[in-house]
Structure formats: structure tokens, C-alpha cells
Amino acid sequence: MKLIVHGKNVTVTPALQEYVERKLGRLESWFEEACDMHVTLSVQGHKQLHVAEVMMTCKGIVLRAEEKRDDMYASIDVVADKLERQTHKFKDKIKQRLRHQTGIKAHLFENVEPLNRENESPFELARMKTVPNKPEDIEEAILQMNMLDHNFHLFFNRDSNKTELVYRRNDGTYGLITTA
Numbered sequence: 058m059k060l061i062v063h064g065k066n067v068t069v070t071p072a073l074q075e076y077v078e079r080k081l082g083r084l085e086s087w088f089e090e091a092c093d094m095h096v097t098l099s100v101q102g103h104k105q106l107h108v109a110e111v112m113m114t115c116k117g118i119v120l121r122a123e124e125k126r127d128d129m130y131a132s133i134d135v136v137a138d139k140l141e142r143q144t145h146k147f148k149d150k151i152k153q154r155l156r157h158q159t160g161i162k163a164h165l166f167e168n169v170e171p172l173n174r175e176n177e178s179p180f181e182l183a184r185m186k187t188v189p190n191k192p193e194d195i196e197e198a199i200l201q202m203n204m205l206d207h208n209f210h211l212f213f214n215r216d217s218n219k220t221e222l223v224y225r226r227n228d229g230t231y232g233l234i235t236t237a
Contacts, residue, residue: 058082058084058085058091058092058093058094059091059092059093059094060077060078060081060082060094060096061093061094061095061096062074062077062078062096062098063096063097063098064097064098064099065097065098065099065100066099066100066101067098067099067100067107067129069098073098073129076130076133077096077098077133080133080134080137081094081096081111081133081137081140083137084113084137084140084141084144087144087148090115090116091115092113092114092115092116093113093114093115094111094112094113094114095111095112095113096109096110096111097109097110097111098110098129098132098133101125105127106125106126106127107125107126107127107128107129107131107132108123108124108125108132109123109124109129109132109133109135109136110122110123110136111123111136111137111140113140118147120140120143120144120147122136122139122140122143123136124136124139188211188212190213190220191212191213192213192214192215193212193213193214193215194214194215194216195214195216195221195223195233197212198210198212198214198221198223199223199231202223202224202225208224208225209222209223209224209225210222210223210224214235217235219235219236220236221233221234221235221236222234222235
């Protein structure tokens with residue numbers, strides 16, 4: 058596994074580097090293929106929140122987890138646990154639904170123990186909402202999102218003739234998701 062650790066507004070000490078390698082290195086045994094793991098450690102905001110963000114890429118599979126805590130070591134612990142749960146869920150999904158399809162190979166997760174699902178319910182659709190397909194431009198979509206006090210807004214872009222999604226980022230700026 059290729060593990061890249063870098064800091065943003067924080068110095069990555071050898072002790073911190075070793076801790077990240079020890080906590081996240083255990084994920085390496087779950088994959089037979091070579092994987093890349095990018096870890097970003099940062100300190101954000103006036104409250105000095107310690108953020109650990111991990112992006113793991115393995116043969117087209119992308120897993121991402123982020124955690125904000127008062128202590129960097131606690132953030133790393135929680136983000137490692139999140140990635141472990143994501144890997145278990147993804148492995149179960151592959152074995153149940155995609156076993157006979159090509160592309161994603163179930164053998165990538167053969168040596169992972171099955172997840173105990175006694176306390177978990179399957180994905181449950183709690184609500185379904187239909188949105189109007191009225192053409193809008195990006196500025197109108199952002200205005201509509203702010204008026205509804207939502208964090209995202211799905212709309213039909215009149216300029217690109219595509220259905221797109223505008224969202225509010227954590228830093229207060231806006232993002233746009235569109236199809237290729």
C-alpha cells in the first residue's frame with residue numbers, strides 16, 4: 058500500500074506519521090491489489106479542530122472518510138474505524154449484488170470477516186421527493202437553495218441543458234456537480 062501523509066496548517070511529526078501508518082496500515086490486509094491512501098491532517102477554524110481526511114483508491118474503488126475532533130489522534134482513530142466499516146459494507150454489497158458482474162471483483166475482499174449486521178438495518182428509503190424540472194441558471198439555483206435553507210439543490214441548467222446539483226461547502230463557498 059502506498060501511504061502518503063501530509064499536513065495542512067500542521068506539521069506531521071514522525072510520531073504522528075507512525076501512528077497513521079499503524080492505524081491505517083491494518084486496512085492493507087483487506088486488499089490483494091495495490092492501493093493508494095492519501096491522508097491529510099489539518100487544523101481548522103478558530104476552535105482549532107483537528108481534521109483527519111483519508112482518500113483510499115484501490116483498483117477503481119474509492120473510499121473516503123473525514124473526522125473532526127479536538128485531538129488529532131482521536132480524529133485518526135475515528136477515521137480508521139469509519140474506513141473499516143465502509144470496507145465491510147462495500148464487501149458485503151459486492152458479495153450480495155455484484156458477484157456475477159464483471160468490473161468489480163469480489164475476490165478483492167475475500168479475506169475480510171463478514172460484518173455483524175444484527176444492529177444494522179438495510180438501506181431504507183424514508184422519503185421520496187419530486188423536484189420541478191424548471192430550467193434555471195446557476196445563480197437562480199443558489200438563490201433557491203438559500204431561500205429553502207438547504208445544503209444542496211437539484212436543478213435543470215438552462216445553459217448546459219443538463220440536470221445538475223449545486224451545494225454549499227463547509228467553508229461557505231458553493232460547488233457544482235454535473236455529468237460529463
